[in-house]
Structure formats: structure tokens, C-alpha cells
Amino acid sequence: MKRVLVTHADEPIGRRVVKCLFHDPEVEALFLVGSGPTPRSFDRYLAQDGPAVRYARVALSRHRPASDLFHSAAFREFEIDSVVHLPQHGATSVPSAPALGGLDARTAEVRLVLQHCLETPTIRHLVALGSAFVYKLQPGNANRLTEDSELDFDPKIDPEQKAWVDADMIIHGEVHNDRLRVVLLRAPTVVAAGGDAYLNPALQGRSRRARPLGFDPMCAVISDKDTARALQAAVHSDRPGIYNVAGREAVPFSQLARWTGRAAWAVPSPILGWTRIALPWSGGRSAPAPLSRSLRYGFTLDTQRAERELGFAPGDRIGLARAGDGSLRLETASSA
Numbered sequence: 001m002k003r004v005l006v007t008h009a010d011e012p013i014g015r016r017v018v019k020c021l022f023h024d025p026e027v028e029a030l031f032l033v034g035s036g037p038t039p040r041s042f043d044r045y046l047a048q049d050g051p052a053v054r055y056a057r058v059a060l061s062r063h064r065p066a067s068d069l070f071h072s073a074a075f076r077e078f079e080i081d082s083v084v085h086l087p088q089h090g091a092t093s094v095p096s097a098p099a100l101g102g103l104d105a106r107t108a109e110v111r112l113v114l115q116h117c118l119e120t121p122t123i124r125h126l127v128a129l130g131s132a133f134v135y136k137l138q139p140g141n142a143n144r145l146t147e148d149s150e151l152d153f154d155p156k157i158d159p160e161q162k163a164w165v166d167a168d169m170i171i172h173g174e175v176h177n178d179r180l181r182v183v184l185l186r187a188p189t190v191v192a193a194g195g196d197a198y199l200n201p202a203l204q205g206r207s208r209r210a211r212p213l214g215f216d217p218m219c220a221v222i223s224d225k226d227t228a229r230a231l232q233a234a235v236h237s238d239r240p241g242i243y244n245v246a247g248r249e250a251v252p253f254s255q256l257a258r259w260t261g262r263a264a265w266a267v268p269s270p271i272l273g274w275t276r277i278a279l280p281w282s283g284g285r286s287a288p289a290p291l292s293r294s295l296r297y298g299f300t301l302d303t304q305r306a307e308r309e310l311g312f313a314p315g316d317r318i319g320l321a322r323a324g325d326g327s328l329r330l331e332t333a334s335s336a
Contacts, residue, residue, distance in 0.1 A: 002235060003029040004082045005075075007060060007113065010034030011090035012192055013129070015041060016228040021084075024232060027051050031078045033058050033069065035088070054078065061108040070116040082125040082235055085113050087167070089190075089198040103166075104159065110167040118180055125181045127234040128171050129227070131164040131199055132188040132220065132244065132301055133294055141218045143299035147186070147242045158292055160201040175240055183234040183310075184242045188220035188301060189256065190227050191318050195330040197260045198224070202253070202295055210267040211295050216254045218298030222247040223316035223332040233312040243306040247314045250300050251330075259320065259330045 004021055008014045009032035021027045022045050029052040032042065038055045045053045054074060059065045069075060087106055103111070110128065117126045135145045136152035151165055171184045189200040197203050200219070202211075222230075222245060230245040257264040306312045314335075321331035 001028040002026055002082050003031075003078055003080050004084060004235060005031040005033065005078075005080045006084045006086070007033045007109070008035065008086040008088055008090075009055070010036050010039050011086070011088065012196065013089060013190060013198060013224055013227055014086050015039065016192075016224045017084060017086065017231055018042070018045070020225075020228040020232050021235070022050055022053070026236065029078050029080070030054075031056070031075065031080055033060065035059060052078070060112060061105040063112065066112040066116060070120055079122055080120075081122055082127070083113065083117055083123060084231055084235060085110065085126065085128040087129060087131075087199070104163045106163045107166045107170070110170045114170060114174060118174070118177070123180065125183075125235065126171075126174075127183045127185070127231055128167075129231060130168050130171065130184050130186045131201075132186045132246070132299070133161055133199075133201055134165045134168045134186065135299065137293040137297040137299055139297055141298035143297060144302055145244065145299050146302040147244055147305055152293065158201065160204065161292070161294070164201070172242065175242060177240075181238070181240045183237065183240055185230055185234060185245050185306075186242065186301070187222055187227055187230075188246050188299075189222070190224050191221050191260075191330050191332060192224040193332050195260045195323075197221075197256065197262075197330070200256075202264075202292070203257065203260060203262050211253065211257075211264040213266040213268045215296040216252045217294065217296060218250045218300065219253050219256050220246045220250050220300050221256070221318055222314065223318055225332065226314045226316050229315065230306065230310070230312045233306075233310045237310050239309045241305070241309065243310060243312075244301040244303050245306050245312060245314075246301040246303050247316060247318055249318050250298070251318075253295070253298075256330075 009018050032055045058069045117123045134151050136150045137143050174182045190198040316332045317335040
């Protein structure tokens with residue numbers, strides 16, 4: 001039986017993971033951590049028969065709150081043996097905000113969560129959700145990426161992508177740890193019912209955005225429900241390592257942006273460079289570096305390792321449905 005702590009449980013993917021684990025007969029306790037108040041949807045978990053559930057509001061990118069959590073009486077009472085670490089991804093999150101020692105919040109969180117997992121004797125398993133946007137892309141749409149593909153260590157990559165790479169490398173360094181079993185899942189764009197999309201650096205926020213004229217990269221996608229199922233499979237696996245997870249579809253960036261309500265102007269590359277500051281990418285922040293590889297070159301993911309070693313295969317299809325106003329939106333549905 002598993003006793004699991006889930007970080008950022010109050011955000012969209014987190015809520016999916018919580019639902020998945022709550023109904024898992026092999027899970028007997030859930031300690032849920034978020035950055036906001038307890039979501040109303042969690043009330044039903046507290047009222048129903050099932051795993052013991054507790055929610056705590058904690059700023060995991062800060063030394064003191066993170067330490068207080070892992071040394072609290074409530075944490076000890078739950079005897080947590082597994083941690084599912086999710087990155088910030090909700091509409092109000094600002095992953096690149098400075099935190100620990102000037103690090104962005106995503107990197108600081110990963111470092112602190114990993115540190116406490118290594119120092120806490122009861123924790124034997126860490127599962128972290130990472131990004132497939134850490135890979136270095138070659139020109140064209142023919143990038144078929146395995147877990148052994150080269151990562152993008154170009155110092156000129158945009159801060160959002162660099163944060164993903166830094167977090168990935170921190171987890172990567174403990175994959176062969178003898179005491180703590182570490183699993184890192186690299187996911188592409190995560191699509192939720194209704195067309196919301198997460199974890200794609202080019203689709204952060206709701207502001208108007210631009211893309212290089214003449215480039216329309218293919219984007220691998222996965223549903224939020226399949227993402228939760230992949231994390232659940234990793235929680236129960238005895239195999240550490242790094243695994244690509246993805247759905248069966250790939251969508252052109254222009255369509256993905258339009259169908260998620262984030263249409264992008266096609267702008268000549270020189271103009272993108274001249275107006276880097278004038279055209280904010282999202283949320284009032286500056287755009288990523290002009291001509292980011294992920295805006296020029298597409299990719300798909302080889303997921304055979306996850307299917308073979310974790311027993312995970314995507315169960316959802318991602319297609320189009322009409323919203324109440326008649327507009328087309330991405331929708332997820334079971335392929336069964």
C-alpha cells in the first residue's frame with residue numbers, strides 16, 4: 001500500500017492526479033500540498049470513504065516552509081513513502097519568479113523537494129513530472145526523440161526552457177540513487193478537456209503572441225487524464241529512470257494555439273527580433289529568445305520505454321469539439 005504526497009495538488013494536473021490516486025485501491029493515504037486555499041473539489045475526498053486525506057498550503061520554493069512541511073507532526077503521522085512532484089502550471093503561476101538564491105521557482109522547488117526526499121528515511125520513491133521541451137531540436141519536423149536524445153544546453157535558450165532543463169538535470173542526477181527510487185516523466189503539451197493546455201513554454205498565459213513566419217512545428221500532446229495515469233503507473237513501478245510519455249496525436253502549433261484560444265500571429269523572423277520586448281509572450285513578460293527552436297522545429301516522442309517498463313500506454317484521444325459559442329476547441333475523450 002502506498003502513502004503519497006502530491007505537490008501542486010491544487011492546480012489542474014494536480015487535481016487529476018489526486019482523483020486518480022484517491023480511487024486507487026493500493027493507495028491508503030494522500031498528503032496534498034498546494035500554493036492556494038483548499039480546492040472545493042477536495043471536500044468530497046474528505047467526506048468519502050477511501051484513503052486518509054490532508055491538505056496543506058506550502059511555498060515549496062522557500063527553505064523554511066519546505067523544511068517545516070517535511071518535519072511537521074502531520075507529515076510524520078502520514079508516514080509518507082512516495083512523493084509525486086508536479087511543476088507549477090496553473091493560470092496564476094509564475095515559474096520563473098526568483099526564489100532560492102536567485103533561482104527560478106521551478107528549479108528551487110525541485111532542489112528542495114529532492115533534498116528532503118533524500119533526507120527523509122520513510123520516503124523511498126520520488127516521481128517527478130518534467131518537460132519534453134528540454135530536448136535539442138534539429139531543423140524540420142522529423143525529430144523523433146528518445147530518452148537518450150541530446151538535451152538543449154544552449155546558453156541562449158529562453159529562461160522558461162532553461163528552467164525546465166535545470167530542473168531535469170537535478171532529478172537526472174539522482175536516477176541511480178541506491179536508496180531513493182527516482183522516476184522522471186518527460187511530457188509534451190498537456191491538453192485538458194475544454195482546450196486548456198499546460199507545460200508548453202510557447203503557450204503560457206492568454207496574451208496575444210507571435211510565431212516565426214514560415215514555421216509551423218508539429219507538437220506532441222497528451223491529455224491531462226493520461227498524464228495522471230502515467231504518474232500513477234510510475235508510483236507503483238519498481239523501475240527507476242527517465243521516461244517519455246505522450247498521446248498518439250501530434251498537432252501543428254498554429255492549430256494548437258488557435259484551438260486553445262491562444263492564436264499566434266505569423267511574423268517575419270527579423271521583426272520578431274526587433275520587437276522582442278514590444279511583443280510580450282504572456283502575462284506581461286518579455287518574449288522568449290527570438291526563433292526558439294520549439295517554435296521552428298517539431299517533434300514526436302518515442303514512448304516505448306514507458307510502455308515496456310511502466311506498463312503505461314495512452315488511453316485518450318485528442319480531437320475537436322464545438323464549444324457553446326460555436327467555436328472549435330480541443331477536447332479529450334477515452335478511446336475505449
